[in-house]
Amino acid sequence: MKRRRIPRYFFERSAVEVSRSILGKYLVASDRSGKIKEGRVVEVEAYVGPHDRASHAYKGKITPRNKAEFLRGGYVYIYLVYGMYWQLNIVTGKKDHPECFLIRAVETEGRAGEASGPGKLCRYFGFDKDFYGEDVGKSPKIWFEDRNEKIFPKNIACSRRVGIDYAGRFWALRKLRFYLKGSSVITKLNKSKF
DNA sequence: GTACAGATTGAG
DNA sequence: TCAATCTGTACT
DSSP, rough: OOOOOOOEEEEEEOOOHHOOOOOTTTTEEEEEOEEEEEEEEEEEEEETTOOTTTTTGGGGGTTTGGGGSSOOOOOEEEETTTTTEEEEEEESSSSSEEEEEEEEEOOSSSTTTTSHHHHHHHHTTTTTTGGGGGGGOOOOOEEEEEEEEEEGGGGGGEEOSSSOGGOOOOHHHHHEEEEEETTTOOOOOOOOOO
């Protein structure tokens, strides 16, 4: 099988473009013991910029937590939610324009569902703050591979993002979650007030 | 210094 | 339906 590490500039496009084109690519990483783990990306969410009310960088606010979002595309932005789950994001777009996508699910070769969900995925791969700011074009710890799987637009579905009701009706309903139709590990939509 | 909510998950 | 668990952020 042909394998090619995806170069960093792949991520220097809009969050929506990168979100759609990363589907079907492989996330590969080595954990602390050097063991390689990998999975096929099947579900992501786009956070599209400082005007996106659901984004941590809303209104361009920079904090110690989100400062990686202001790097150019291709760097890791990872943070802890609910005191116990890490969320893996890859920055997209230009420097100083905070956009990124959140990886919500990948398919693995092992047990079904072991990386279905943004928190479970990070637990499976061992992602934590040690990966903050990694360059996926160069890092020995985390990268993406193109294995020549052709994904057609008709295979991509989109829907609203999960768990961001606080951002208000407009942003909660925007179709910024992208996934491959037919994958068995897609997050169930939880109920929303909208 | 104190308060509080969160881009989740799994159990009941 | 709800608790687990803790950091970042806002406010005193």
